[in-house]
Amino acid sequence: MDHKILLSESDIPKKWYNIAADLPTPMLPPLTADGTPISPESLAPVFPMNLIEQEVSTERWIDIPEEVLDILYRWRPAPLRRATYLEKYLDTPAKIYYKDESVSPPGSHKPNTSVPQAWYNKQFGIERMTTETGAGQWGSALSFACSLVGIECRVFMVRISFDQKPFRKIMMQIWGGNCVASPSTETAAGRQVLDANPDTPGSLGIAISEAIEAAVSDQSGKTRYGLGSVLNHVMLHQSIIGLEAKKQLEMVGEGLPDVVIGCAGGGSNFAGLAFPFTQDKINGADIEIIPVEPTACPTLTKGPFSYDYGDIACMTPLMPMHSLGHSFIPEPIHAGGLRYHGMSPLVCQCVVEGLHTPQALDQMECYESALLWARTEGSICAPETSHAIAAAIREAKKAKEEGKEKTIIFTYSGHGLMDMTGYDAYLSGKLSEYHLPDEEIARAEECLKNHPQAEQRKTGKW
C-alpha cells in the first residue's frame, strides 16, 4: 500500500459539514455583556452578512462555491499519509494515519478558512480585510487568501513578534499583505496604549482591538474583520479536512477510525478533522475523539465551562466555552497557536456532551515526539502539531499493550520550518515541564464567577 493516499480533484468535497445540525443539545447563543443574546445584525459592522449567516446556520450541509474550490485546488485535496515508519519503530499493531495540512503554501490548515472568508467578503462587496496575528501564522494565511481573491489585507501584528520574528511578516508582504506593528498609531486603541507606554511589546488583545476598530471605523463600509479560529463558520470551513479524510480511509478499505486526534488551541484544525467523525459518533459509532492541549494552557481539561469573552479587552460577545479567564496570560511555550484562554464553543459543547475526551500534554513529551517523528517519518512538524503526534504515539503504545489493531488518525496541522527557535530551546536543554498551577485555575473560576454560567443555562438551571 502507498504511504500517501491521494484524492483526485474531482473527488474533493463539494459541501462543508455543519455539526450544529447534529448536536444532541442546541448551541447556546453568544450574549452581550448584559446577558442578552446577540442578534446577527449586531455583528454586521464586523463581519459580512453571508459569513454571519454561516455563523448562525443550523443547516447540515453548506455548498462550497466553485470559485473557492478553484483556489483550494492549489494544494487540496490534501494527502492522507500513513506513518508506517513510525509504526515500525513503535512496533505497534496500530495503524497511524495523518492528514497532512502542512502542504498549503502558508504551511498550515489556516487557508482552509482564510480563502472562503476572503471570497465571501469580496462577494459582499468588501474591499479590505483586517485581522490580528501573534507569531504570524494566521496573518500570512489571510494575506495569502486576500491576494488570490483580489482584496486588500491589513494585519496588526503584536510588536514583539513583528520585531523578533520578521519572517512571517515578510511572507505576508510577499502576498501583498500590509503588516503593521501593534500597537500602531493607526487606531485610537493603539494610540491610547502608545501614549501610556511607548515601548510596549504589544499583545494579542491590543491587536484584536486595533483590527476590529480598523474594520468598523472605515466610513466607506468596505472593510471587515476576519478571525482564524474559535467561531462556528471557521469550524465549518475546516470540515473539509475530515470529509476528505473519510473518503481517503474508504479508498484504502478502512472503516471508521478507532481514535481521532488533533491539537486544540482555538479548536479549528482539531474540529476540521473531528466533526465529520463526531457525526458518526452521534449516530452510534464507537470512536474516541481527542482534542490535545498543552499542560501550560489546559482550557478543556481544567478550565470551567462558562460564558466568557474571546479577548482580553472584552470587545467580543460572551461565548459559551471552557475558559481559563479572558485575562489569562499563559507561559510563553513555543506552541504559540495553543496559547488561547478559550476554545471554539462547538468543540466545548462536544466536550460537555461527552463526545470528545480532551487530554493535556507537556511540552517536553511533545518535543521528544517531534524529534522521534523527524527521525522516522522525516518531516519537521510545528510545535502545535507535536501535541497531536505525542497523543498518537501514546495511543499506539496503548494499542500494543492491549494487543489491539486500532486505526488512529490525526491532523498534521502544520510544518515547523518557521519554528526553529522552539526546537533550538528544546535541543539546548532550555525547556522544562510546565503544568499550570492549581491557583491559576482558582483564579480563572474567580474571574468567571460574575459571567453567565453556560452549564447552568444549558441544563435549564439558570
Place this chain on the structure above:
Amino acid sequence: MDHKILLSESDIPKKWYNIAADLPTPMLPPLTADGTPISPESLAPVFPMNLIEQEVSTERWIDIPEEVLDILYRWRPAPLRRATYLEKYLDTPAKIYYKDESVSPPGSHKPNTSVPQAWYNKQFGIERMTTETGAGQWGSALSFACSLVGIECRVFMVRISFDQKPFRKIMMQIWGGNCVASPSTETAAGRQVLDANPDTPGSLGIAISEAIEAAVSDQSGKTRYGLGSVLNHVMLHQSIIGLEAKKQLEMVGEGLPDVVIGCAGGGSNFAGLAFPFTQDKINGADIEIIPVEPTACPTLTKGPFSYDYGDIACMTPLMPMHSLGHSFIPEPIHAGGLRYHGMSPLVCQCVVEGLHTPQALDQMECYESALLWARTEGSICAPETSHAIAAAIREAKKAKEEGKEKTIIFTYSGHGLMDMTGYDAYLSGKLSEYHLPDEEIARAEECLKNHPQAEQRKTGKW
C-alpha cells in the same frame, strides 16, 4: 484536468538514467594537477567504492536499491503540477508544467542524492559522513538522509552562515546532524586558518577542505565525504526527477515537451529534469533545454570551457567544465545555491555539444517573477528556483508572441521559506541589477590559462 499529476508509488522509476552512456562524445576524465587522468582507486579515501563505480560508470541504466526507494517514498513520487493560474495571468497559449521538488522534508531536490549517498556509504561499511555547507541546504539534506539510513553526519558550516542563519543548523540538529562552524579547531586546515585570522567569517573553500580532511584522516577508515552537486553520480541520482516527469506528462496525454528549464548552480536539479529529455534530443527530438544561471555568476554563458579545480583550495581533481576560475568570489546575491564558479562536467559537455542552451538572468527579474508566482500560483519559491520561473515566463510570453501552443516544463527545485531575508531585501528596494563585468571574465581566462584546456583535448587539438 487536475492541477496536480500524481504517480502512485508502484510507478516510481526503478532505475536511474546515466547520460554518460548516450553522449555523442565520451566524457573527458578528471585529471591530477600534473595532467594525469585520475584513477578510481585514488578517490577511495574520499568516497566509498560503490559510489566511485557510479561516478565512472557508462551503463545507461542503474538499479535504484529497494531500500533507497523505501526512504524516497516519504515524499516521492513528487507531484507534477500545471501552473494554470500563471498561464491565465499571462494569457499565454503555452502549457506550463513544473516538477515540485519542494515537497521533500528538507525542502529541495537535494535529498534525491543525499539518501542514496548515505545508503551506499552504509552498505560499504561507512559509519560517518562529512560534508560542507554554505547557507545549510545541503547540510540539512545530508543530515536528514544519514538520520534515516542510520549513520552519523558531520557538517562543516561556513561560520558567517552558522552565526547569521542559524535555522538550517537547527534543522540539521533535529535530524541528529553534528554541525560545527568552519573554520573549526577539529582539522589542521581549520586550525591553520584560525591561527592566522581568529575572526575569519570562513568560506565554502575552507569548509570543503575541512570536510575532506575529516574524512580522509579518520584512521578507522569508517568516514567518507559527500558532495551535493557537480559530480556524475549526483546527476545520476537526480535523474529520478525527469524520469518521473516523463511518466506524468504521458499520463495527461502530453508527448515530449518543447522547452525544458532548470536553474543551474552546480547543475544537479537542472540535470535531474533535463537529462532524461536530453536522451530524446540526442535521439532526434526537437526540444529546447535551458539551464538558467544568474548574471552575477554566468558560468555557462560566459565562463571558458577548460579544466579547473572544483574548490578554491585546489584539493579536488581538475574537472573539464565551464568555469569562472576556482578563485572566483561572486557577489553576495541571495540565490546562494547558484554562486558556484564551476558546473557539472556532464552539463558542460551537453552545452559544448549544443544540446543545452544556457541563459543568464538578472536577480531583479527573478524576484519579480517569484512575486508574480506567489500571487498567482500561491507558493513561495527559493531564490534559486525563481530563475527557472523567470525563464519559463519568458518562454510563455514568447509562445504568445509566436502564437504557438508550446509545452514548457521546469523544476521547482525548492521552497523559499528559509530565504525570507532575500525577499525582504528585494521588497524594501535594497537589491539592484548586477551583471558580472567583462574584466571578471578576462580574469577568469587569465586564471585558467595554465590549466589543461578541455575544449582542445576534446577536439584532439591538445
